[in-house]
Structure formats: structure tokens, C-alpha cells
Amino acid sequence: MSILGKAYFHNEEAAFEHVEAVLWPDGPYCPHCGAVDRIGKIKPNPEKRVRLGLHKCGHCKGQFTVRVGTVFEASKVPLHKWLQALHLMTSSKKGISAHQLHRVLEVTYKTSWFMCHRIREAMRSDELTPFGGNGGIVEVDETFIGHDKTVKPHRSKKGRGHHHKHKVLSLMDRETGKARSMVVDDLKAATLAPILRDNIAKEATLLTDEFRVYQGVGREFSDHHQVRHKMGEYVNRKNPEIHTNTIEGYFSIFKRGMKGVYQHCAKKHLHRYVAEYDFRYNNRSANGIEDQERAAIALAGASGKRLKYACNRPN
Numbered sequence: 375m376s377i378l379g380k381a382y383f384h385n386e387e388a389a390f391e392h393v394e395a396v397l398w399p400d401g402p403y404c405p406h407c408g409a410v411d412r413i414g415k416i417k418p419n420p421e422k423r424v425r426l427g428l429h430k431c432g433h434c435k436g437q438f439t440v441r442v443g444t445v446f447e448a449s450k451v452p453l454h455k456w457l458q459a460l461h462l463m464t465s466s467k468k469g470i471s472a473h474q475l476h477r478v479l480e481v482t483y484k485t486s487w488f489m490c491h492r493i494r495e496a497m498r499s500d501e502l503t504p505f506g507g508n509g510g511i512v513e514v515d516e517t518f519i520g521h522d523k524t525v526k527p528h529r530s531k532k533g534r535g536h537h538h539k540h541k542v543l544s545l546m547d548r549e550t551g552k553a554r555s556m557v558v559d560d561l562k563a564a565t566l567a568p569i570l571r572d573n574i575a576k577e578a579t580l581l582t583d584e585f586r587v588y589q590g591v592g593r594e595f596s597d598h599h600q601v602r603h604k605m606g607e608y609v610n611r612k613n614p615e616i617h618t619n620t621i622e623g624y625f626s627i628f629k630r631g632m633k634g635v636y637q638h639c640a641k642k643h644l645h646r647y648v649a650e651y652d653f654r655y656n657n658r659s660a661n662g663i664e665d666q667e668r669a670a671i672a673l674a675g676a677s678g679k680r681l682k683y684a685c686n687r688p689n
């Protein structure tokens with residue numbers, strides 16, 4: 375049997391059991407009053423059309439299913455289709471477009487577009503621990519993607535070819551093999567330095583390219599090496615540990631995916647795509663995480679992150 379043969383991809387009851395097992399590992403939890411005991415399951419009854427997975431709290435008498443308080447709440451899409459979408463998005467290295475998901479799941483494009491954004495929200499990490507905590511190496515680099523239509527291109531200044539593009543800053547902890555990326559408005563020291571201070575431990579060794587904005591803030595860390603790309607240097611000859619190739623490898627997956635799968639991306643949504651690529655990269659098989667476990671990690675992240683923003687127009 376292939377992974378796609380799993381019952382929870384096809385059978386709604388099995389889908390509920392699977393999601394309950396992941397989100398309620400210690401048994402059901404009442405989202406209304408927080409109770410963990412005296413919770414009864416209401417048996418689905420075809421004649422009375424009782425909802426699948428419905429529970430009732432003996433304390434507050436409130437009714438709920440495991441979907442309450444998750445990114446699946448307030449969606450009419452059956453849970454087994456959500457699990458299919460989650461599997462496809464977490465197992466495809468470069469992601470899957472809402473257009474393709476619309477065809478595979480046989481839901482409308484508008485629905486698949488919302489599903490994609492909600493799954494990205496589930497993938498978003500709340501991890502705040504600074505990188506390089508044990509005095510390890512942290513690579514920092516920036517990349518440019520797409521076209522930021524909110525910025526007018528410079529005509530007079532030469533060498534500012536990236537000015538009108540979206541800017542993404544990524545940090546890479548060499549020890550854990552994890553990346554943390556964010557969309558930034560510009561590449562000024564005033565913008566980048568606080569991000570480095572908040573996300574990198576002082577005892578870390580910073581590795582960047584020769585971009586001058588890193589020089590000032592670089593002194594705040596235990597060590598800072600700059601690779602001089604303009605001089606044709608990619609790996610330091612004296613110390614082969616000094617390079618930013620790990621983070622550049624990550625950017626190449628991100629950029630190929632964004633170009634191939636998500637051709638257009640408005641700035642207001644870019645941070646969600648960035649979270650998606652960080653998630654897959656941080657939970658990749660080289661870090662010991664295979665498809666099924668990766669999907670379960672995203673599923674666990676579906677809780678407590680109901681997407682609150684309203685946006686009617688997919689773009």
C-alpha cells in the first residue's frame with residue numbers, strides 16, 4: 375500500500391481519528407473552558423445528522439470537534455481533503471500551487487487558495503530561540519525575488535538593480551541545519567541589525583558576505599567573518615568553514631520553487647511563502663524527518679493558529 379492509500383486520506387471518520395490523535399495526544403480538550411475531563415463523544419447518527427467527531431463538555435456543556443481553534447475551523451472542506459492537501463504541501467520540496475491543488479482535490483480554486491494559506495499558517499514556526507547559542511556558526515544572507523510593486527524603480531542610481539525587488543533575509547544555524555527567514559523592507563543597517571540581535575546569540579560566530587551593513591552589527595558577536603564574493607572568494611582558503619554556501623543552497627530551492635510554482639506573489643503574502651520554505655527545509659529528511667512525520671508536525675502546528683485575516687480575492 376502506498377502512503378496515499380492511508381484510510382485518513384479517504385475516510386472522514388479515519389481522518390478525525392488521525393487529527394484527534396495528533397492534536398489531542400492526551401485525550402480531548404474543551405476549547406471553550408479548557409477542561410480535559412468529563413468530555414463525552416457524541417456518536418454520529420446518520421438520521422439525526424450529528425456531526426462527525428462531535429464532543430460535549432460535561433463542565434460547560436459546550437460542543438466542539440477537533441477542528442475548533444485550528445486552521446481547519448470555519449471550512450466546509452472535509453478533513454480528509456485537508457489531510458491530502460497537507461501531505462502534498464509538506465512532501466513536495468518546492469511546494470504545490472493552488473491551481474494544482476484545485477485540480478487534485480476537486481475543490482474550487484478559491485477554496486484551494488485559502489487552504490494553501492491556512493496550511494502555510496500551520497507551518498509557521500513560533501520558535502524564538504536565538505541561533506548559534508552554543509557558540510556555533512550562523513550564516514546570514516539576503517536574497518531578492520519577484521517585483522515589489524509598491525516600490526518605484528530608481529532611474530538615476532546605478533548598481534541598485536535589486537531596489538524594486540522583494541527582499542528576504544535568512545539566517546542559517548550550521549549546527550542544527552535550520553533556517554529562519556523574514557521579508558524585510560530594505561537592507562539598511564537600521565533594519566537588519568535589530569533582526570540579527572534578536573535572532574542570533576552573542577556567543578555565535580557570524581558568517582556573511584562583504585555587504586557593509588553587516589560590519590557594524592558583526593562586532594556585537596563573538597566573531598564575524600566575511601566572505602569576499604566580489605574577489606572571487608567563496609570558501610576561505612585558510613579556513614574552509616568560512617563560507618555562506620549552506621544558506622545559498624537554501625536560497626536556490628526557495629527561488630526555483632517560487633519561480634516555478636508560485637510565479638506571482640504579492641508582498642503582503644510573501645512572509646507566508648517564506649514560512650512554508652523554512653518549514654520544509656527545517657524538517658527535511660537530511661535533518662532526519664521524513665514525509666509522514668513532516669506532515670504530522672505541520673498538523674500539530676494547525677492548532678491555535680486560526681487564520682483571522684479576511685481576504686476575498688485570491689492573488
Ligand SMILES: [Zn+2]
Pocket residue numbers: 404405406407408409431432433434435436
Ligand atoms: Zn468546557
